[in-house]
Amino acid sequence: MQLPRSVKRVVSLVADSAALLLALAIAYCLSFSLNMPVHLWQWAGVYVGLAVGSLAIFTKLGLYRAVVRYVSIRALGLVFAGVFVATLWLYALVHFIGVALPLEAVVNFGLVALLLIGGSRLAMREMYHRMVSRRKTRVMIYGAGSAGRQLAQALINGEQFHPVVFVDDDVTLQRSTILGIPVIDPSRVAEAVRSSHVERILLALPSAPRSVRKQILESLEPLNVRVQTVPGMADMVNGELAIDALQDVHIEDLLGRDPVDPEPALMQQHIRGKVVLVTGAGGSIGSELCRQIIQQKPAALVLYELSEYGLYSIDNELRAMAARLGLDVPIYPMIGTVQRRNRVEAVMKAFKVQTVYHAAAYKHVPLVEFNMVEGVRNNVFGTWYTAEAAIAAGVEQFVLISTDKAVRPTNVMGTTKRLSELVLQGLASRADVSTRFCMVRFGNVLGSSGSVVPLFKRQIAEGGPVTVTHPEITRYFMTIPEAAQLVIQAGTMGTSGSVFVLDMGEPVRIVDLARKMIHLSGLEVRDASNPHGDISIEFSGLRPGEKLYEELLIGDNVVECAHPRICQAQEAFLPWAEMSGLLDALDDACQNFKIDELRALxxxxxxxxAPTEDGVNDLLWLHRL
Incomplete structure (x- = not known):
């Protein structure tokens, strides 16, 4: 039970009084052996005067305001100062009262009192920490640098974790102790986890490249110990997160892909001082584009979004961001659908838009399979109407956000995105068009509404199972900020009608990703070889229109660009006259709900x-009367 603060102070006063008496007795015995002192009443007077004066001195110095469990060097300094003054006070007392106590005895008193009063506080602090540490989670800190030391100090003073060992590859730190915690080399991690009963590993490497973090995570994965990480250096410098605000391992660390710093000239070329409009501004890609755009100081930023809540959220976030960064950028939140050309054109003309990033699209493969007409209307015709509005409004630059699913598509969504590319390529070939069109194609982005990563995290938190569609399914991954930066930079390259492809790195097997996420959560995969594991992985089968492998290029004809992670695809397209005829036929099929004809087109x-299965999956078509 926690004692009241006043009671604790009384206990401290009594303990210090006893320590002063014991120190005085020891000092006397060291000078006069074990002989009993004469004139006990005089010595009683010395002790009472010493105790009253010393405790008053200690109180004045604030020694009893210090919490024993957090005794620091400063508190010990107060003890030293207090004992020093108390020793001088004793010297004055013995001369005033007239008892025989030599100078060396007074000095001995000071030394013994310092040992008893200061040592008792250190002993109490150590006892408290030992008692508390038994209830705390035992953790290993990977990284004994500045971040690791700060983290250890925060955890020692906290109530949740007890650091028992540091790991660092710096040979000058190995075989030493920091804050009383031993430092070992990485080769001894598995042994230390077992011998020290480590329940969690904390990565204190906020500045390490992702490639290094990936290697470390791969070495820790077989241990089946939960791994967490301290915030990134930027978050700590900005004050957004504290050193001990532990986070689960970021999935980008598992991929080990280090982003390339954006080139300022490319980022600013079509944004700085220009009016920029983003369609689908409330979506995962659209919202990140807005965050990147506003930092390049456009003349104004127009947010075009159909979802009221999505628009409200990104508008509030951007206004707060602009205030925090001291940016004077007008932000205009506009509700609207890209399927209404007159609305889009009116917005573009009213705000004199110069650059458009078209991110609005339906992108969930199964949902577009089940809603073919809306998929074609939004992705194909929405792109066409927005592009025609841009031409009419005199927009200078129009960038389409495309997808790797547009390459040899096996689903309606990918087909509509390829058609939207063909629309812009056809428009770019028209003689009466001055707007510059380009398309940027890339794969999955981490953390988007369609990403498997949030799904896996939720399934692991709920105890499984983790569902994967197929054992061999692979996908490309990229972080949303990197994708948005590359989109902006790619939009400055090539000529009108160019298709750009982002370097997505190496493809990742989804089942391997699931296993790593389970292991780094401190859990084991339950399967035939380990029936007593924690979480099973179940294969649900490919969804309608889903491919095992995604591609980024239709052919092998590519041209390198100024940026190392952007290349330009050289692909065939339809002249506008043929594309226009195809759009008329698609419009008629959608308008009259001729799903079979729409599929044939x-x-x-x-x-x-090339669909993966025969027949139509549109739900209205399947349930028509």
């Missing part, structure tokens, strides 16, 4: 559409 279009 998609199959015959020059998109390479």
């Amino acid at each position: 998609l199959l015959s279009a020059p998109c390479g559409y």
Whole structure:
């Protein structure tokens, strides 16, 4: 039970009084052996005067305001100062009262009192920490640098974790102790986890490249110990997160892909001082584009979004961000659908938009399979109407956010995105068009609404199972900020009608990703070889229109660009006259709900559409009367 603060102070006063008496007795015995002192009443007077004066001195110095469990060097300094003054006070007392106590005895008193009063506080602090540490989670800190030391100090003073060992590859730190915690080399991690009963490993490497973090995580994965990490250096410098605000391992660390710093000239070229409009501004890609754009100081930023809540959220976030960064950028939140050309055109003309990033699209493969008409309307016609509005409004630059699913598509969503590329390529070939069109194609982004990562995290937190569609399914991954930066930079390259492809790195097997996430959560995969594991991985089968492998290029004809992670695809397209005829036919099929005819048109279009299964999956078509 916690004692009241006043009671603790009384206990401290009594303990210090006893320590002063014991120190005085020891000092006397060291000078006069074990002989009993004469004139006990005089010595009683010396002790009472010493105790009253010393405790008053200690109180004045604030010694009893210090919490024993957090005794620091400063508190010990107060003890030293207090004992020093108390020793002088004793010297004055013995001369005033007239008892025989030599100078060396007074000095001995000071030394013994310092040992008893200061040592008792250190002993109490150590006892407290030992008692508390038994209830705390035993952790290993990977990284004994500045971040690791700060983390250890924060954890020692906290109530949740007890650091028992540091790991660091710096040979000058190994075989030493920091804050009383031993430092070992990485080769001894597994042994230390077992011998020290480590329940969690904390990565204190906020500045390490992702490639290094990936190597470390791969070495820790077989241990089946939960791994967490301290915030990034930027978050700590900005004051957004404290050193002990532990986070689960970021999935980008598992991929080990280090982003390339954006080139300022490319980032600013079509944004700085210009009016920029982002369609789908409330989505995962659209919202990140807005965050990146506002930092480049556009003349104004127009947010075009159909979802009221999505628009409200990104508008509030951007206004707060602008205030924090001291940016004077007008922000205009506009509700609207890209399927209404007159609305889009009116917005572009009203704000004199110069650059457009078209991120609005339906992108969930199964949902577009089940809603073919809306998928075609939003992705194909939404792109066409927005592009025509841009031409009419005199927009200078129009960038389409495309997808790797547009390459040899096996689903309606990918086919509609390839058709939207063909629309812009056809428009770019028209003689009456001055707007510069380009398309940027990339794969999955981490943390987007369609990413498997949030799903896996939720399934692991709920105890499983983790569902994967197929054992061999692979995907490319990229972080949302990197994708947005590359989109902006790619939009400055090439000529009108260019298709750009982002370097997504190496493809990742989704089942391997699931296993790593389970292991780094401190859990084991339950399967035939380990029936007593924690979480099983179940294969649900490929969804309608889903491919095992995604591609980024239709052919091998690519041109390198100024940026190392951007290349330009050289692909065939339809002249506008043919594209216009195809759009008229698609419009008629959608308008009259001729799903079978719509599917036939998609199959015959020059998109390479090759569905993985026969028949139509549109739910209204399947349930028609």
